[in-house]
Amino acid sequence: MEPRAPQIVAFGGGGFSMEAGNPLLDDYVLSLSRSERPKVCFVPTASGDADHYIVRFYRAFSPAICEPSHVSLFRRDRGGGIDCDIASHLLEQDLIYVGGGSVISLLGVWRAHGLDETLAECWRRGIVLCGLSAGSLCWFEEAISAFHGRPSRQEGLGLLPYSNCVHLNDEARRAAFREEIAAGNICPGYGAEDGAALHFVGTRLAEVVASRPGVRAYRVDERGEAPLAARYLGTPQVALAEVA
Numbered sequence: 001m002e003p004r005a006p007q008i009v010a011f012g013g014g015g016f017s018m019e020a021g022n023p024l025l026d027d028y029v030l031s032l033s034r035s036e037r038p039k040v041c042f043v044p045t046a047s048g049d050a051d052h053y054i055v056r057f058y059r060a061f062s063p064a065i066c067e068p069s070h071v072s073l074f075r076r077d078r079g080g081g082i083d084c085d086i087a088s089h090l091l092e093q094d095l096i097y098v099g100g101g102s103v104i105s106l107l108g109v110w111r112a113h114g115l116d117e118t119l120a121e122c123w124r125r126g127i128v129l130c131g132l133s134a135g136s137l138c139w140f141e142e143a144i145s146a147f148h149g150r151p152s153r154q155e156g157l158g159l160l161p162y163s164n165c166v167h168l169n170d171e172a173r174r175a176a177f178r179e180e181i182a183a184g185n186i187c188p189g190y191g192a193e194d195g196a197a198l199h200f201v202g203t204r205l206a207e208v209v210a211s212r213p214g215v216r217a218y219r220v221d222e223r224g225e226a227p228l229a230a231r232y233l234g235t236p237q238v239a240l241a242e243v244a
Helices: 024-031 051-060 086-090 103-113 115-124 171-182
Strands: 007-011 039-043 067-070 095-098 128-132 140-145 152-155 160-165 189-192 196-201 204-210 217-221 224-228
Touching: 007 024, 007 160, 007 189, 024 095, 024 204, 051 067, 086 115, 103 115, 103 140, 103 152, 115 128, 140 171, 140 189, 160 171, 171 189, 171 217, 171 224, 189 196, 196 217
Parallel strands: 007 128, 039 067, 039 095, 095 128, 140 160, 160 189
Antiparallel strands: 007 196, 140 152, 189 217, 196 204, 217 224
């Protein structure tokens, strides 16, 4: 089998934890695996490894469709019968799904446990990385987060050399994102509304997909926003196109 290209799918918001009964984004990331029954690991660090979040993951990613597991850095328990160290387990996956919550807590705990380096290696090996909210912001060079109040700049892992803003439906986040880029405080990047996801192959944006008709993503630089056409996953594929 040929080596897999690095891939990241950054949700603006959506997936099993935000869109009950709408599996389109989750099905999309599963489809990127080359396995008929992919190994999928949920990383709920940003929520403090909340039990209810983990339960919802297993309901959405059942053994009928994949080999699900999770890792906990707060309790150091591992799901799915895993009996090995966390780094080794992550490097064996087809898809790593990072949940939402506090990106500040997420990155602090990952760096303390060395998972920042492990996840970078997963990406280089072609293991698909995805997530929503904090699980989207974390992959980028810089991000705007409003989890702890006023939207503010956060430094991410830098796998993608852009900035990112999620939940772009929130006008306060959106305005802060535009203003910080225009002022040169953060690098140009991408923002996505809830239901939209940015699919990167390597560091190139390959496609924008959506779980709902009409939702959008944007390329944002010092000149302002440029909307990007999103392929609604409930319809046949159309080419990605940037709208002037």
